[in-house]
Every structure is written in structure tokens, then in C-alpha cells.
Amino acid sequence: MTVSGADATTVGVLALQGAFSEHIQLLRLAAESLKTRNAHGSKWSFIEVRTPAELGRCDALILPGGESTAISLVAARSGLLEPLRDFVKVLRKPTWGTCAGLILLAEAANRTKKGGQDLIGGLDVRVNRNHFGRQTESFQANLALPFLGEPGGEQPFRCVFIRAPVVEKILPHQAGIQAEEASSDDTVVAPSKTPFDELAKEELNADVEVMAKISTRSPALRDNEDHDHPGTEDIIAVRQGNVFGTSFHPELTEDPRIHVWWLEEVVKAVLRRQQFELADRSI
Amino acid sequence: MATELPTTNGTSAQDGENTFAVKAGLARMLKGGVIMDVVNAEQARIAEEAGAVAVMALERVPADIRAQGGVARMSDPKMIKEIMDTVTIPVMAKARIGHFVECQILESLGVDYIDESEVLTPADAIHHVSKHPYRVPFVCGCRNLGEALRRISEGAAMIRTKGEAGTGDVVEAVRHTRTVASEISRAKGMSEPELRVYAKEIGAPFELLQETAKLGRLPVVNFAAGGVATPADAALMMQLGCDGVFVGSGIFKSGDAAKRARAIVQAVTHFNDPKVLVEVSMDLGEAMVGINTASELKEGERLAKRGW
Numbered sequence: 001m002t003v004s005g006a007d008a009t010t011v012g013v014l015a016l017q018g019a020f021s022e023h024i025q026l027l028r029l030a031a032e033s034l035k036t037r038n039a040h041g042s043k044w045s046f047i048e049v050r051t052p053a054e055l056g057r058c059d060a061l062i063l064p065g066g067e068s069t070a071i072s073l074v075a076a077r078s079g080l081l082e083p084l085r086d087f088v089k090v091l092r093k094p095t096w097g098t099c100a101g102l103i104l105l106a107e108a109a110n111r112t113k114k115g116g117q118d119l120i121g122g123l124d125v126r127v128n129r130n131h132f133g134r135q136t137e138s139f140q141a142n143l144a145l146p147f148l149g150e151p152g153g154e155q156p157f158r159c160v161f162i163r164a165p166v167v168e169k170i171l172p173h174q175a176g177i178q179a180e181e182a183s184s185d186d187t188v189v190a191p192s193k194t195p196f197d198e199l200a201k202e203e204l205n206a207d208v209e210v211m212a213k214i215s216t217r218s219p220a221l222r223d224n225e226d227h228d229h230p231g232t233e234d235i236i237a238v239r240q241g242n243v244f245g246t247s248f249h250p251e252l253t254e255d256p257r258i259h260v261w262w263l264e265e266v267v268k269a270v271l272r273r274q275q276f277e278l279a280d281r282s283i
Numbered sequence: 284m285a286t287e288l289p290t291t292n293g294t295s296a297q298d299g300e301n302t303f304a305v306k307a308g309l310a311r312m313l314k315g316g317v318i319m320d321v322v323n324a325e326q327a328r329i330a331e332e333a334g335a336v337a338v339m340a341l342e343r344v345p346a347d348i349r350a351q352g353g354v355a356r357m358s359d360p361k362m363i364k365e366i367m368d369t370v371t372i373p374v375m376a377k378a379r380i381g382h383f384v385e386c387q388i389l390e391s392l393g394v395d396y397i398d399e400s401e402v403l404t405p406a407d408a409i410h411h412v413s414k415h416p417y418r419v420p421f422v423c424g425c426r427n428l429g430e431a432l433r434r435i436s437e438g439a440a441m442i443r444t445k446g447e448a449g450t451g452d453v454v455e456a457v458r459h460t461r462t463v464a465s466e467i468s469r470a471k472g473m474s475e476p477e478l479r480v481y482a483k484e485i486g487a488p489f490e491l492l493q494e495t496a497k498l499g500r501l502p503v504v505n506f507a508a509g510g511v512a513t514p515a516d517a518a519l520m521m522q523l524g525c526d527g528v529f530v531g532s533g534i535f536k537s538g539d540a541a542k543r544a545r546a547i548v549q550a551v552t553h554f555n556d557p558k559v560l561v562e563v564s565m566d567l568g569e570a571m572v573g574i575n576t577a578s579e580l581k582e583g584e585r586l587a588k589r590g591w
Binding site: 015016017018019020021022025026050065066067069070073074077078099100111112113114115129130133134135136138139140160162163249251252253254 | 287288289290291302304305308309311312313314315316328331332333334335336337367369370371372373390393394395396418419420545548549551552553556559
């Protein structure tokens, strides 16, 4: 189990709906693995988040797979939507979204339900929902994920795609909302928020990095008739500063490597925050 | 608190394969959510706006099937297609027990889950559908552990209680959930030879029973179904350890469907928070009238008895 205390880093998993238990289990595995790897080891506390008070305790957050429309409606009715936007875009704390979570973190999304859906935002990308088609087109593919280590030097990761979205376009960072995206009828955008200090602004304005792609010629996609578009690759993982999104479900494997990598990123982000605040005070 | 479901259902996949892990994976994405019966696109939109994680498309809700009698079959694919084209959440549809051609049609139509359901009139008195060869995942009903494990061994990637559909009476869903739980807790204490005898006794495959005993829960996602009519019913099923809730007739046979649907969604997320439950239970208008299963339902009218 996790150790909680004053010096523990608290990582929340949004538990309104979906595969939140799976993320917590993999976070525990990842923390074990980190403990055996480095002697100092951070102390971690992993909690389920259903209320603004629980969110307030978190240093970092995961938005799990689930149904993004349901999660966003329940979040709004549970008084969590604005606190989530503040968490990701004002306080700019480390956040990771998988599948539905990636959709919620996108600044713009396509193919949403009639009347659109509320987004949290935080990643300057446009996602295309259910990109590969319906459940019968769901699949898994063993992919090399460059951010986990030297290309080819690491074992491929079993990526599970379930009615998955992809990042269709990387958008230029805007001072306000993604106005050009908003002008398209089929696209919804997230509201704009102002980061509360210089560091938050830096993390929010960082460039979007493409972390992983899948080739449209991948054997996993060869027989999919619904999946037809120009280009030879789909973007399936991105990062912008301390916010990360994957269109697949690392929480549906027994492989904690991505969770380990992400917790290490969280440690770095928390450290950046501490150093910034220290420097800030000394001025 | 429900026992944790380990993170994966199998790891042996090759690239591109739509495996059991992928099928059981969609059910995991529905956890903590509500799946609502709808009979047309308009109801499907109400369900989607209420926060349903999926809809079950069917021509008549169980309460009407019960009232009207006759043979209940797979719905018109055209009507299912309209619902699929209207909402972006997953769309499920029902096939008759053992009717593998209805399943082929639904798979080809592209529904996201098939419910091989006792609510429809069974097409085969002996056999259930062999569900492993399909790309589309299946959910099946159960009254007890043996039945649940037989369905999983046939390929069901998700289980639900049978309850007693179309009654608005939650007593059977509670009975089925408690039965499965008590049988699992019996199995947990057994040695291997005892488990072999128990597997024979309840008609379950030994390996699945052994896995279930080890996990302390069913190895796939398990929803409540059959008789859930109020937010309190839904939270009751969640507190008893179910992973989510199907609501059939309970929503669109009630006074204010949209409001009740929203309330049940909130109750399933916040099932352990009595403050939220008070709030969402208020002023919901009339619940579905309901049939008292103990006193008003004859043995022959029980849908849960269909299948084995």
C-alpha cells in the first residue's frame, strides 16, 4: 500500500466513471517499481477523486478511460468541471488523460454528441473521437514507444485501443480559445483560462510534442474499412509541458512502464514547482 | 467496497487481433456508469444527455414485452441503425438466447455489444450462443455463480444479473447479486479438490471457478440489471459490489424520464455519498408503477428462468 503523510505526493484518479481502479492498481505497481529502483524513493498517495475537496488534495491527476460524454456531464453536475479546468489550466499541475481523458484534455474535439460536449482543455490539439470506428474495430497493437527508452532497445508496449480517439491536428497555442477551431460547426473547443503564475504559464505555453504514432499500414489497421484518411500515421500520444495524453489504455495491461515514466515526470514537475516558489520568495 | 478487478483479461494477443482483452476492455470503460434501454432515437438522445455510458436499443422495453406478450425478437436493424447514427456513446442490442444468426446480423450492423438476453423469447431451449468467434463482445445475464461462469466460458466478456426485467422490483437483482457473492465467498475458502467438486455441483468450468475464487470476484465486469427503478436502487446495487447498472423500463416508464435518468447517473457515481443520494432522490415525479415479483408474478411469467 501507499504511504501517506505530509511529504507524500498525492496523485488522484478521476473516479466519476470508467477504468479508474485499473489506473490506481498500475500506479501502485509503478510506485513499487520506483522504490526498488532508487534508494531515496518518493512517498506516494493514490486517491480516487469524486469531489472538489478530493481534487484539492492532489499534486497530479489522471483522467481515465471511460465515456467522455458521461464523464463530462457528471463532472459538470458534481461541481467538478471548473475545478478540473483550474487544476489543468490555471494551477497547471501534472495531468495525464487516457482515451476519454485525452478527449477531455484536448482544446478542440470532433465528432462529439449533438450539442457538443464540455472539454477541460490543456493540450493544444484537436482530437477526432472514435477515429478507428466502433467496437468491432477496436484492437491492440504492440508498439515501440520512444519515450520509454532507446528506440528498439525496449520491449514494445501492448497498446489497447477501444473506440479510440487520435490527435488529428496539433494547434498553435492561442492567448484565448481556439477561435479558428470554434468556427467549424463540427468542432467543440474548451474555454480559455489564465495561468496563475509564470511557471504555470510556461507549462501551459510549451510546445506540443508528439510522443507516439501508429502507422496506418500497421497490421492492426489493415482490414479496417472505416479507417480511411490521407497520411500514413496517426498521433496516439502527445505532451505539452506537464500535461500528457494517450489515445490507448495503458491501464488495461499489467505493464507499469508508462505509469513509472509518468510518475518520474510528476516528480520533475513537482520539483520545478518547489524551485520556482523558492526562487520567487527570495526575490 | 467491491473487490478490484485485475487490470487485464489476457495478454497473449498478436497485433491487430480483437481479443478477449479488447472485448472485456470496453465493459471496463462502462464501469461506474448507467446503461439505459431506449426504443427510439429520441429516447437515445435523452439517455445520452442524461450521462448514460451506453444505450440498449430495443423495440419494446421489458415492461411492455411483459404486458403485450407474444414472441419478443431482435429489434429491426433499421431502428438500431438510427440510434447508432444519433448518439456517439456505445449502442448495445439484444439477441434471443441461442439465436446465433440474430447475433451475426447485429455484429454485421456494427453494434458495440450484444446482450444475449432472457428478456427476449429464447430461440434455443438448450444451447446458448458460442460467443468466442465474434468480434463484437457479449453481455449475458446470470442468477448465480455457475450460470455466470458458464456464460463467460462461452465467451461473454461482461456479466449482469438477470433480476426480473420490466417489474421495477429490485428484489431479484439483489437476490442474484447476493447469491453470486456468497457462492464466491464459499469458493474462496476451498481447497483444490473441494473446488473440483463444487465446480461439478454448480456446473461451472473448474479453471474459471478457480480464477474467480482467487480473485474474490467475477473475472469480468459485472453490472446489475432487472428491476432497478430509483437512484436508491442503483446505489444499493453499487454498494452490493456491482460495477455499474442497467436500467430498462425504470426510466422511460416513469413520469419525468430525463430527470430520473440524470438522477440515477449521479447516484451510480456517488453511490457512497448519502448527501448526493438525498439530493438526487428529491422530486423525481412518479416512478414506474411496478409489479411486486413475490406476490403478483406467476412462476411461468418469470423471465429470469429462461436460459440455464
